[in-house]
Amino acid sequence: MANVPHTAAWFDLSSPDAPRARAFYGGLFGWPVHVLDGSGTYALVGDDGAGQPTGGIGQAGPDAPYTGFAVYFRVDDLDAALERAVELGGARRLEPHPVPGGDRLAVFTDPDGNAVGLLGR
Known part of the structure; x- marks a missing residue:
């Protein structure tokens, strides 16, 4: 299989009831x-x-930038990719911030309102 650029690197589920979501998906998939x-x-x-965890499940509070699943895609230049998403009709939801390991992450919504994450430097 060829190396595909910008493949999924992480998933995140933001739920109004994180313990319930963890029990559901843990039980469903054996995670x-x-x-x-x-x-x-x-x-x-x-x-x-x-x-190597592959994702996370968190509690969505009243100020959460999104609820539901977001898939994070690895990019070489996070700021450039986020700006390009906005130019193409996306909207910023979570501004870039550092995560353990030296990377940063950000979230935007696409023109249909789907939350999409970016992970990179």
């Missing part, structure tokens, strides 16, 4: 789910034996 803190607001999803 290992690891809550990060005592508040239960965010959990990593993935095989902790491999040390």
Whole structure:
């Protein structure tokens, strides 16, 4: 299979009831789910034996930039990709901010209102 640029790198589910969503998707797909803190607001999803989570499930608060699933795509230049999304009719929802590992992430909605994430430098 050829290397496809800008493939999905992460998924995030923002739910008004994160514990319910974690139980549902963990039960449906057998996903290992690891809550990060005592508040239960965010959990990593993935095989902790491999040390590489593949996504997360978090609590959507009243100021959440989106609810539902967002898929994050890896890009070389996050700022340029976010600007290009806006030029093509998208709207910024979550401004770029740092994440562990040296990358940054941002979220926009496409012209249909779907939340799409970008992950890069």
